[in-house]
Amino acid sequence: MAIANESRQEAHNMEEHHGAGRYWLIWGVLLVLTLVTVITGRMHLPSFGLVLALVIATVKGTLVTLYFMHLIDHRGANRLVFSVSILFVLLMLAVPLLDLGTRFRGSNPPGSQYSDLQPPDIGANVKEGRFGGGVRSHGSHEQSEGH
Amino acid sequence: MQSSASTADGTVAPVPRLAMHFASLEVQNHAARLGMWLFLATEILLFAGLFICYGCYRFLFPEAWAASSRSLDLTMGTVNTIVLITSSLTAALAVHYAKEGKNRMVAIQIFLTLLMAVGFLVIKYFEYSHKFHIGTLPGRYYFYEGIQLPGAPMYFTVYFCATALHGLHVIIGMVVLTFSMVRALRRADFGPNNYTMVELGSMYWHLVDLVWIFLFPMLYLV
Structure with missing residues (x-):
C-alpha cells in the first residue's frame, strides 16, 4: 500500500501546475551563480577558493535536481x-x-x-610526443627516448 | 482515466498503454521515474570515478593543477556553461508544455535545446583543436613548453577523459531528445497523462547539465 500511496502523492505533485515562471526563475538564479563563481574563481582565492567553487556548484546542482528534475515533487x-x-x-x-x-x-x-x-621528467615526452611532439619537431630532434 | 489520441487511420488508440502488471497509471509512472533515477545514479557514479581521479591528482600535484587550469580558455568555458544551463531551461519547459499537451511548443523547445547542444559541441571542438595545436595533451603526448611541472600531463589526461565522456553524454542526450521531438511533431500525443518520454529524456539532459556544473569550476576555475 505504501508504494501506491507514494505514487499517488508523486502523481499529484507532478500534476500540480506551477506555471513556466518557476523554471525561468531557477534559470536566472543559475546564471547569477555562474557569474559569481567565475568572478570569485578569477580572483584565485588562496585557500578557500576550491571550497567556495564547490559550494556554489553544489547549490546550482541542488537547484537543477530539485526543480528541473522535479526531485522536489518526488517522494x-x-x-x-x-x-x-x-x-x-x-x-x-x-x-x-x-x-x-x-x-x-x-x-x-x-x-x-x-x-x-625528484621526478626523472614530468612524465611527458616533451621532445617527441608520439604524435604531437613528433609532428611539430619534425627532423630537428632526432634523439630517441629509452622507454 | 486515460487520454486518447486519434491515429492517422481514424481509430482511437489509448495513450499511454497501461502495462497489465501495474496497478494503475500512477504506479506505472512512478516505476518509470524510479527506474530513471536508478540509471542516473549509475551515471553519477560513472562520472564520480573521474572526479575522484581529479581529486587525488590535484591533492598530489597542486602547482601543476593550478598552472594547467589557468591555461584553459575561461571565456569559452563560461559561454559553454551558460549555453548548457539555458538548454536545460528549454528542456524543462518542454516537459512543462508536454504536460499541457502543447505538442508544437514541445517540439520547439526541444529543437532549441538541440541547437544549444550543437553550439556547446562546436565550442568544445575549438577548445580541443587549440589544445592539439599547443600540445596540452594527455600523458606522453604532452609537448607544451609553457608548463613544465610534474603532474601537468596528468591534468590534461583528466581533462580530456572528463570532457570527452561528458561530450559523449551530450550526443546521447541529443539522440534521446530527438526521438521526443519527432514524436511531438508526428504523433502529437503528449498530454497530461502521457509525458513520461519527454520527462525522462529531459531528466537525462539535466544530468548532463549537472555534470558540467561541477566540471566547469573544477577544470577552469580552481
Whole structure:
C-alpha cells in the first residue's frame, strides 16, 4: 500500500501546475551563480577558493535536481536513490584521499607534493610526443627516448 | 482515466498503454521515474570515478593543477556553461508544455535545446583543436613548453577523459531528445497523462547539465 500511496502523492505533485515562471526563475538564479563563481574563481582565492567553487556548484546542482528534475515533487524511493549515490561519491572521494595523505611517502608518485623524490621528467615526452611532439619537431630532434 | 489520441487511420488508440502488471497509471509512472533515477545514479557514479581521479591528482600535484587550469580558455568555458544551463531551461519547459499537451511548443523547445547542444559541441571542438595545436595533451603526448611541472600531463589526461565522456553524454542526450521531438511533431500525443518520454529524456539532459556544473569550476576555475 505504501508504494501506491507514494505514487499517488508523486502523481499529484507532478500534476500540480506551477506555471513556466518557476523554471525561468531557477534559470536566472543559475546564471547569477555562474557569474559569481567565475568572478570569485578569477580572483584565485588562496585557500578557500576550491571550497567556495564547490559550494556554489553544489547549490546550482541542488537547484537543477530539485526543480528541473522535479526531485522536489518526488517522494521516498527516488530521493533515496539519488542521495545514496551522492553518499557513495563522497565515500569514494574520502577514502583514497585519506590513503594518499597518510601512506608511506616513498609510495607516492615522485615529484608530487607528498613525495621526497625528484621526478626523472614530468612524465611527458616533451621532445617527441608520439604524435604531437613528433609532428611539430619534425627532423630537428632526432634523439630517441629509452622507454 | 486515460487520454486518447486519434491515429492517422481514424481509430482511437489509448495513450499511454497501461502495462497489465501495474496497478494503475500512477504506479506505472512512478516505476518509470524510479527506474530513471536508478540509471542516473549509475551515471553519477560513472562520472564520480573521474572526479575522484581529479581529486587525488590535484591533492598530489597542486602547482601543476593550478598552472594547467589557468591555461584553459575561461571565456569559452563560461559561454559553454551558460549555453548548457539555458538548454536545460528549454528542456524543462518542454516537459512543462508536454504536460499541457502543447505538442508544437514541445517540439520547439526541444529543437532549441538541440541547437544549444550543437553550439556547446562546436565550442568544445575549438577548445580541443587549440589544445592539439599547443600540445596540452594527455600523458606522453604532452609537448607544451609553457608548463613544465610534474603532474601537468596528468591534468590534461583528466581533462580530456572528463570532457570527452561528458561530450559523449551530450550526443546521447541529443539522440534521446530527438526521438521526443519527432514524436511531438508526428504523433502529437503528449498530454497530461502521457509525458513520461519527454520527462525522462529531459531528466537525462539535466544530468548532463549537472555534470558540467561541477566540471566547469573544477577544470577552469580552481
